[in-house]
Amino acid sequence: MSGDRGRPARAIVFAYHDVGVRCLRVLLDAGVEVPLVLTHANAPGETIWFRSVAAVAAEHGLRCVMPTDPHDPALLAEARAAEPDFLFSFYYRQMLKQDWLALPPRGAFNMHGSLLPRYRGRAPVNWAVIHGERETGATLHRMNEKPDNGAIVDQCAVPILRDDTAREVFGKVTVAAEIVLARSLPALLDGTAVERPQDLSQGRYFGGRRPEDGRIPGDAGARQIHDLVRALAPPYPCAFLCIGGKRFLIERTLHAPAPPDALGSGLRLLSDGFGLWLIAADGGALRVLAARRDGDAIALSARGFVALFPNRWIAADND
CATH class of the missing domain: 3.10.25.10 (Formyl transferase, C-terminal domain)
Structure with a gap:
């Protein structure tokens, strides 16, 4: 469970929302060093019903920034100097470009709130409920420049009851995300994780909702x-x-x-x-x-x- 040269594994973390909070805690619980956390400032007028990644970072003394542009060269230089082994994105709302994805030698991974390849893209929990699905879940996958189409590391399903609201389902997805990361992390850290490519014909991409x-x-x-x-x-x-x-x-x-x-x-x-x-x-x-x-x-x-x-x-x- 170590990084290069025998030190603990090190990860740059992009995170927001409840999934971001729980998954950041999983990394810290496993002893992963997190030299930099990037999150979002809460948007004006948005109802904030979820927990704060910035608050968790502060509790643990982690450096946490809220950039308008995560691709700021100064941030990339800071991250590169930290020599991370991994990059993780947990419900971060902006797409990351190749400069970030190529930075960690052991890979960049995203936690998505659906059973990929189904419901790729935005608001996956809401879309699943709109379509009357009876299950959804969380998927940990390798990131590339196309959204939600990298190889799958692991996923966990949760039921959707007929009268569940999206918020109730999101609570289940948050638990599923924690389960997926906690059980996948040892294999990622020791280099034995097995990834499987997605069959994109089995799902489709959905946009945001207004x-x-x-x-x-x-x-x-x-x-x-x-x-x-x-x-x-x-x-x-x-x-x-x-x-x-x-x-x-x-x-x-x-x-x-x-x-x-x-x-x-x-x-x-x-x-x-x-x-x-x-x-x-x-x-x-x-x-x-x-x-x-x-x-x-x-x-x-x-x-x-x-x-x-x-x-x-x-x-x-x-x-």
Whole structure:
């Protein structure tokens, strides 16, 4: 478990988010020296619900920087002078160029939040939930200049339950990432790790998501809507539908039998003053457990909905 010339193995670490925190701790627990940690400053306006890599680095007395441009020549020179054996990227948000990837003689490795080659690219947990997947996981793979397509070192699957939110799934993926790194690290350090190339035909690349992408399609079925809602549930920007030009943010739903007076067609909301339902274009019903009108801090209750719309049935204008 040593680096060159008999010293402990040394790694430059790019890390952010909960996966970054847990994987950095795995390296430190294994005795890996970390001369430099690169992370992100929290973006203005972003909901920060995850733990801080910078805080963990400070606890352990590690040098930690938050560069706007990680390819700053001065940073590369500092890293080169540290003579790292490895480079690890744990949920770091920027692509690293060849100058970084070629720097460590024993390789650069990334932890990705899916079962590669499926869900390469951005927001893999959210995309998996949107598509109704029943499992996902974490994959440790060798890095190259193309995103998420290097050879796989190891991966670990976790289940996705039918009502899990993306945040709940992300918690499972974080544990999977810790498991993968902890069980792979000894072989990486002693040079016996076996890597297998990805069959890229078995997956595809996904891009990032914007808040506008949360608009519930007017022709979507109940299952598709439920998957979108739980994929975008807080702390993420919520799925929404529009009524009279105003957005209603749907935070949590459950499949439920349609109320007996659920008449009409198309995407619509119903309240009897006690419960709030979303009726999909296919006639399937979802009980709305949490919702807000955009701009309101207070949750929208069933009685509040009736107060806004006394006729109880409101068709959405999401087409």
